[in-house]
Amino acid sequence: MLIVKKFGGSSVADKEKIYNVAKRCIEDYKKGNDVVVVLSAMGKSTDHLIAQAKEINPNASKREIDMLMTTGEQISVTLMAMAIDALGVPSVSLNAFQVAMHTTSKYGSARLKKIDSDRIKNELASKKIVVVTGFQGINKFDDFTTLGRGGSDTTAVAIASALHADLCEIYTDVDGVYTADPRVVPTAKKLNEITYDEMLELATLGAGVLHNRSVEMAKKYGVELIVRSSLNKNEGTLVKEVCKMEKMLVSGVVADKNAARIAVLGLEDSPGIAFKLFNHLARHNVNVDIILQSVGRNGTKDISFTVAEDDLDEAVGILERHRNTSLHWENIDIEKDVAKVSIVGAGMMTNAGVAAKMFEALYNIGVNIKMISTSEIRVTVLIDEKHVNKAVQAIHEKFVLGE
Amino acid sequence: MLIVKKFGGSSVADKEKIYNVAKRCIEDYKKGNDVVVVLSAMGKSTDHLIAQAKEINPNASKREIDMLMTTGEQISVTLMAMAIDALGVPSVSLNAFQVAMHTTSKYGSARLKKIDSDRIKNELASKKIVVVTGFQGINKFDDFTTLGRGGSDTTAVAIASALHADLCEIYTDVDGVYTADPRVVPTAKKLNEITYDEMLELATLGAGVLHNRSVEMAKKYGVELIVRSSLNKNEGTLVKEVCKMEKMLVSGVVADKNAARIAVLGLEDSPGIAFKLFNHLARHNVNVDIILQSVGRNGTKDISFTVAEDDLDEAVGILERHRNTSLHWENIDIEKDVAKVSIVGAGMMTNAGVAAKMFEALYNIGVNIKMISTSEIRVTVLIDEKHVNKAVQAIHEKFVLGE
Numbered sequence: 132m133l134i135v136k137k138f139g140g141s142s143v144a145d146k147e148k149i150y151n152v153a154k155r156c157i158e159d160y161k162k163g164n165d166v167v168v169v170l171s172a173m174g175k176s177t178d179h180l181i182a183q184a185k186e187i188n189p190n191a192s193k194r195e196i197d198m199l200m201t202t203g204e205q206i207s208v209t210l211m212a213m214a215i216d217a218l219g220v221p222s223v224s225l226n227a228f229q230v231a232m233h234t235t236s237k238y239g240s241a242r243l244k245k246i247d248s249d250r251i252k253n254e255l256a257s258k259k260i261v262v263v264t265g266f267q268g269i270n271k272f273d274d275f276t277t278l279g280r281g282g283s284d285t286t287a288v289a290i291a292s293a294l295h296a297d298l299c300e301i302y303t304d305v306d307g308v309y310t311a312d313p314r315v316v317p318t319a320k321k322l323n324e325i326t327y328d329e330m331l332e333l334a335t336l337g338a339g340v341l342h343n344r345s346v347e348m349a350k351k352y353g354v355e356l357i358v359r360s361s362l363n364k365n366e367g368t369l370v371k372e373v374c375k376m377e378k379m380l381v382s383g384v385v386a387d388k389n390a391a392r393i394a395v396l397g398l399e400d401s402p403g404i405a406f407k408l409f410n411h412l413a414r415h416n417v418n419v420d421i422i423l424q425s426v427g428r429n430g431t432k433d434i435s436f437t438v439a440e441d442d443l444d445e446a447v448g449i450l451e452r453h454r455n456t457s458l459h460w461e462n463i464d465i466e467k468d469v470a471k472v473s474i475v476g477a478g479m480m481t482n483a484g485v486a487a488k489m490f491e492a493l494y495n496i497g498v499n500i501k502m503i504s505t506s507e508i509r510v511t512v513l514i515d516e517k518h519v520n521k522a523v524q525a526i527h528e529k530f531v532l533g534e
Numbered sequence: 535m536l537i538v539k540k541f542g543g544s545s546v547a548d549k550e551k552i553y554n555v556a557k558r559c560i561e562d563y564k565k566g567n568d569v570v571v572v573l574s575a576m577g578k579s580t581d582h583l584i585a586q587a588k589e590i591n592p593n594a595s596k597r598e599i600d601m602l603m604t605t606g607e608q609i610s611v612t613l614m615a616m617a618i619d620a621l622g623v624p625s626v627s628l629n630a631f632q633v634a635m636h637t638t639s640k641y642g643s644a645r646l647k648k649i650d651s652d653r654i655k656n657e658l659a660s661k662k663i664v665v666v667t668g669f670q671g672i673n674k675f676d677d678f679t680t681l682g683r684g685g686s687d688t689t690a691v692a693i694a695s696a697l698h699a700d701l702c703e704i705y706t707d708v709d710g711v712y713t714a715d716p717r718v719v720p721t722a723k724k725l726n727e728i729t730y731d732e733m734l735e736l737a738t739l740g741a742g743v744l745h746n747r748s749v750e751m752a753k754k755y756g757v758e759l760i761v762r763s764s765l766n767k768n769e770g771t772l773v774k775e776v777c778k779m780e781k782m783l784v785s786g787v788v789a790d791k792n793a794a795r796i797a798v799l800g801l802e803d804s805p806g807i808a809f810k811l812f813n814h815l816a817r818h819n820v821n822v823d824i825i826l827q828s829v830g831r832n833g834t835k836d837i838s839f840t841v842a843e844d845d846l847d848e849a850v851g852i853l854e855r856h857r858n859t860s861l862h863w864e865n866i867d868i869e870k871d872v873a874k875v876s877i878v879g880a881g882m883m884t885n886a887g888v889a890a891k892m893f894e895a896l897y898n899i900g901v902n903i904k905m906i907s908t909s910e911i912r913v914t915v916l917i918d919e920k921h922v923n924k925a926v927q928a929i930h931e932k933f934v935l936g937e
Contacts, residue, residue, distance in 0.1 A: 146590060180609075183609070183613065184612075184613070184616060187549060187552060187613045187616045188617060188619060188620040191616040191619065191620075192616070192619060195616050196612075198608065199608075199609060199613070201608075202605035202608050205601065205605050205608075206605050208601075209598045213590045213595070216594065216595060217590065217594075223597070226601075228631040273631070
């Protein structure tokens with residue numbers, strides 16, 4: 132079997148952890164498998180590099196920041212290769228130039244286009260464990276790029292796809308994907324399987340286990356993922372196209388506190404006004420989630436929407452810059468202390484009344500719903516942030532997601 | 535003009551120093567010059583990387599160590615490009631893959647074979663200051679290599695040669711090449727010019743200003759070097775083929791305390807015995823300097839030679855391993871507290887009596903000469919280490935090298 136294993140920065144943060152990962156890789160190798168390991172930068176090293184850059188130039192170009200960042204993974208892969216070697220198994224580390232991981236040109240958030248698999252295949256053929264830098268690539272200018280958040284997961288999936296790997300394991304600090312955050316809902320249960328689509332909704336909603344780009348790529352190329360813990364040998368959660376097990380109505384409940392609501396009041400009610408508004412935001416990469424439009428006073432309209440709380444200031448700034456030029460509005464109202472709570476489940480597609488059941492759970496505990504958004508396999512509500520934990524618990528219980 | 539400027543690790547050790555270098559580069563740029571900067575890794579960062587490697591695997595492969603080391607220069611060049619950019623001049627950093635600095639395969643001490651100059655030329659054409667990693671290269675396997683001690687000087691000379699640069703400035707923490715170490719001889723004078731050959735003798739003898747490989751390459755490709763200080767604007771020393779100024783008899787006096795003497799006594803007196811002895815040492819990269827052979831007792835012979843004190847243990851080990859197999863000897867005598875003192879000068883070729891004058895200076899202060907070695911432009915003596923400073927002072931005064 133050819134196995135691709137991906138470990139994040141916290142799994143390689145020090146000597147002991149590096150050796151733990153090395154031993155796990157060697158276990159698979161000794162069973163006769165070909166093993167490729169994809170690594171992020173060690174622990175806080177990326178933060179340290181960013182701090183160094185900020186000290187020199189707070190407005191450094193993204194091209195130079197990426198060139199700086201990529202040293203982080205290069206360090207972790209070499210140390211890992213040294214550790215594997217010290218345990219008696221030949222190993223080699225490779226960076227984005229050596230593998231040839233071609234990406235689009237955009238620094239800081241490049242997308243993988245093509246991975247040359249020859250070098251990795253040759254190293255595997257000479258019975259080495261191959262340790263590859265995650266998160267980084269090279270663009271057509273022969274410059275380093277980075278893939279943005281969750282980039283190493285994407286690297287692992289892309290390599291698994293390019294090599295036609297039998298398995299792609301994503302190691303995290305949790306056992307797999309749960310029906311809810313176990314810190315909030317003690318009865319939360321680990322899922323043995325989940326579909327790509329469900330995982331995508333969870334990833335987008337901030338479940339934090341897998342980044343949505345890696346799931347999208349896995350779905351596109353049919354790479355089956357296993358999400359499992361680097362701290363124990365538990366089975367983990369398999370992410371695949373169709374789950375064989377009898378589907379529960381809802382797979383999980385997830386909360387996202389990184390949300391803020393913006394209400395643009397008294398917008399001029401002319402055709403294309405919503406397009407213009409959201410186009411301005413999109414051009415600055417501000418992602419908008421739930422959108423509500425209502426009729427305002429005096430022939431105007433009001434548009435409310437949510438953004439990531441991190442993007443709030445930029446979103447408001449954009450709206451103000453375009454006030455009285457392309458946009459005309461009276462007032463902006465913002466609310467920071469809100470959170471999104473969502474239920475996700477492939478079973479929802481064929482079952483009515485799921486949303487109503489969720490709203491009932493919230494009504495029973497007296498939580499007011501501010502906004503609602505739905506997709507085929509998801510229902511999301513916006514509520515006060517202070518109620519988020521009890522809301523997740525109540526919904527989890529309502530759908531009997533625990534044991 | 536196209537100017538290549540090389541700065542060592544101590545010149546880029548922190549933000550303030552990085553900005554000082556950035557400003558110096560911008561001064562040249564603003565005068566209309568094309569500027570290429572070659573950098574070593576910051577301050578102690580290479581030591582830190584080596585310590586990390588040692589912690590993980592004390593016997594790490596040289597391939598992985600080089601892959602780890604090269605992150606050091608990549609960090610310094612990106613930070614420099616960011617600093618130059620912050621000062622309003624466009625800049626770009628390039629590593630060994632991006633420049634394409636081809637070397638031989640030998641990790642840890644590779645030699646530069648060929649530098650592709652296209653990328654650098656293109657970046658210069660778009661009016662950028664180009665910041666290039668010193669010390670590193672890539673070999674035919676597409677792996678990172680490092681050039682060994684003084685490697686960044688060699689990178690700078692190679693780039694200057696490939697680009698047909700008008701000037702190659704090597705910045706150090708001293709003003710240039712002196713007639714003697716100013717810490718030992720307060721009257722020592724800075725040389726305005728020196729020939730490649732003299733510089734080579736000084737470099738080999740441990741003057742520490744320039745590494746001999748970079749001088750060899752400069753001589754081979756006719757690259758004129760300027761050695762100058764990164765701390766002030768003084769003129770520095772020009773290193774070139776022929777010096778126009780009227781030559782002093784002797785250009786400088788230099789001492790090397792990193793020396794030890796080995797005497798192999800009672801060697802079997804058969805043909806080829808010296809060849810065998812020095813061949814064993816050469817095969818283990820132990821460099822031998824002054825060699826003395828004399829007739830021993832009972833038809834044997836004695837051979838004495840000097841090695842770097844760092845190599846002493848290894849040299850003795852090699853001799854012992856081959857005792858009674860290919861070599862037969864009675865006894866080894868070693869002496870650690872010795873130092874080499876040399877005078878160097880292109881003028882010596884056409885002047886007799888220079889060596890005698892040096893010996894006289896030593897005789898006058900009662901310093902005993904243990905061994906002597908000469909070349910066309912150099913005379914070296916081995917003396918007790920404790921006398922080295924007063925010997926250098928006496929010789930310096932004898933040749934009236936001060937003002």
